Amino acid sequence: MKQIVAGLAFMLLPSAGVASPESYTFDPRHTFVHFGVDHNDFSTIWGRFDRSSGKFTIDRQAKTGTLEVVVETASVSTGDGVRGDRPRSRDEHLRSPDFFNSAEFPRMLYKASTVKFNGEVPVELQGQLTLLGVSRPVTLAVDRWKCAPHAVTKRMICGGNATGALKRSEYGMKWGIPATGDDVKILVTFEAIKD
Amino acid sequence: MMRRIIIGAMIAAIPFAAPAQVENYTIDPIHSFVNFSVDHLGFTTIYGRFDKSSGKATLDRGAKKASIEVSVDTASVSTGDNDKGARARSRDEHLRSADFFNTAEFPRMTFKSTAATFNGDNLAELDGQVTLLGVTKPLTLKLERWKCGAHPFNKKEMCGGVATGKVKRTDFGMKYAVPAIGDEISLMIGFEAYKD
Numbered sequence: 001m002k003q004i005v006a007g008l009a010f011m012l013l014p015s016a017g018v019a020s021p022e023s024y025t026f027d028p029r030h031t032f033v034h035f036g037v038d039h040n041d042f043s044t045i046w047g048r049f050d051r052s053s054g055k056f057t058i059d060r061q062a063k064t065g066t067l068e069v070v071v072e073t074a075s076v077s078t079g080d081g082v083r084g085d086r087p088r089s090r091d092e093h094l095r096s097p098d099f100f101n102s103a104e105f106p107r108m109l110y111k112a113s114t115v116k117f118n119g120e121v122p123v124e125l126q127g128q129l130t131l132l133g134v135s136r137p138v139t140l141a142v143d144r145w146k147c148a149p150h151a152v153t154k155r156m157i158c159g160g161n162a163t164g165a166l167k168r169s170e171y172g173m174k175w176g177i178p179a180t181g182d183d184v185k186i187l188v189t190f191e192a193i194k195d
Numbered sequence: 196m197m198r199r200i201i202i203g204a205m206i207a208a209i210p211f212a213a214p215a216q217v218e219n220y221t222i223d224p225i226h227s228f229v230n231f232s233v234d235h236l237g238f239t240t241i242y243g244r245f246d247k248s249s250g251k252a253t254l255d256r257g258a259k260k261a262s263i264e265v266s267v268d269t270a271s272v273s274t275g276d277n278d279k280g281a282r283a284r285s286r287d288e289h290l291r292s293a294d295f296f297n298t299a300e301f302p303r304m305t306f307k308s309t310a311a312t313f314n315g316d317n318l319a320e321l322d323g324q325v326t327l328l329g330v331t332k333p334l335t336l337k338l339e340r341w342k343c344g345a346h347p348f349n350k351k352e353m354c355g356g357v358a359t360g361k362v363k364r365t366d367f368g369m370k371y372a373v374p375a376i377g378d379e380i381s382l383m384i385g386f387e388a389y390k391d
Contacts, residue, residue, distance in 0.1 A: 040347050040387075041342065041347075042387050043355040043357055044357055045385060048242070090225065146237060150236070151375060157236075158238075159238025159239040160238065161239060
């Protein structure tokens with residue numbers, strides 16, 4: 001009798017299918033970190049980093065995931081990259097020690113190990129951003145998510161948009177606050193190809 | 196005598212019409228950019244901007260009138276992929292080609308306003324015409340943000356803000372890869388202009 005009960009109990013366990021974590025690599029030509037910051041309380045200046053790379057894993061059954069993105073700080077681009085007759089362009093200023101200090105800190109790193117799901121769709125990433133050598137928690141909300149075969153290459157793609165915000169002073173980047181805003185809005189637009 | 200008094204009283208009763216005070220402004224090209232976004236294959240949004248534009252504006256606060264004329268250098272399109280590497284072309288090069296902006300033939304895109312709507316003292320909306328690839332269509336820009344005042348450092352009088360709008364690129368004959376690359380283009384324009 002005990003064996004029958006045990007057998008039945010075992011059959012009632014949710015079918016633990018073989019864990020299927022999938023691994024994706026970000027497509028650098030369709031993945032960009034964008035940011036927006038207030039300028040003198042008059043307008044918003046947007047910028048992006050032209051070069052980044054990274055990977056993520058996702059397990060829709062276990063509802064887990066990891067993410068690692070490396071951003072080249074020297075690739076910052078805000079539309080003013082040519083100095084003309086000025087001592088420096090804005091992008092050159094951003095690469096200087098006043099801001100990203102890209103000579104000393106060529107990379108910014110975001111690592112997430114907690115992913116919140118809504119069903120099979122990731123909706124939030126909790127991780128750490130390391131900028132100017134300082135690591136702080138940053139949460140990204142996944143506002144858009146879609147996985148499907150690429151219409152042309154047929155390879156499996158997951159793409160979307162994620163947003164977040166941070167205070168740059170918390171990383172030691174204090175130049176120009178508050179005229180040039182402390183609050184930075186982040187938007188990540190991404191496409192990743194299944195490995 | 197009575198007539199002169201009546202006429203005098205009538206003249207005094209006319210609301211004092213302040214003379215038009217038209218201020219002229221020049222767009223600051225280092226702090227003014229047309230940003231745009233477009234859907235990519237239903238997966239993500241690709242953002243881009245035009246690095247070079249120029250323009251002038253007029254503002255008459257008393258009469259609640261404003262006008263703007265902006266010229267965008269189409270070859271300055273910038274979407275973060277400008278180095279072709281081992282490929283035939285980068286995305287930005289493709290955008291400059293005849294498939295998209297055809298910058299060799301149409302080096303400029305322009306916006307000329309035709310009407311301005313104010314919400315109290317603040318500019319709220321600009322109606323105008325955009326000319327792209329030689330085709331002119333109406334465009335309404337909504338001011339999400341507007342402020343006039345003295346620059347905190349150089350003290351020069353300026354106005355700045357953020358304007359948004361949408362266009363359908365096929366309206367201008369830019370049909371390449373629709374709908375895989377979206378037809379609807381969202382515009383987000385951050386601007387600052389100094390009083391002349």
